[in-house]
Amino acid sequence: MIAMHRKCPSCQRYAQWEDNPWRPFCSERCKLADLGAWSAESYRIPEEPGEGSGEEWSEVGELL
Numbered sequence: 931m932i933a934m935h936r937k938c939p940s941c942q943r944y945a946q947w948e949d950n951p952w953r954p955f956c957s958e959r960c961k962l963a964d965l966g967a968w969s970a971e972s973y974r975i976p977e978e979p980g981e982g983s984g985e986e987w988s989e990v991g992e993l994l
């Protein structure tokens with residue numbers, strides 16, 4: 931029998947697939963780490979220049 935192993939997307943190590951509650955990750959730590967990175971990425975709000983920053987930029991341009 932060949933044991934089924936998959937590469938952990940988080941740490942890139944081969945982890946047991948069967949009877950692994952954290953698959954496709956090798957461990958709970960890797961699963962949480964990946965979920966944390968994913969949510970941090972998706973919840974990142976793109977910075978939009980407000981009126982204040984726009985004023986600052988134009989002032990700098992004029993001074994230079």
Ligand SMILES: [Zn+2]
Pocket residue numbers: 938939940941942943955956957960
């Ligand atoms: Zn891992």
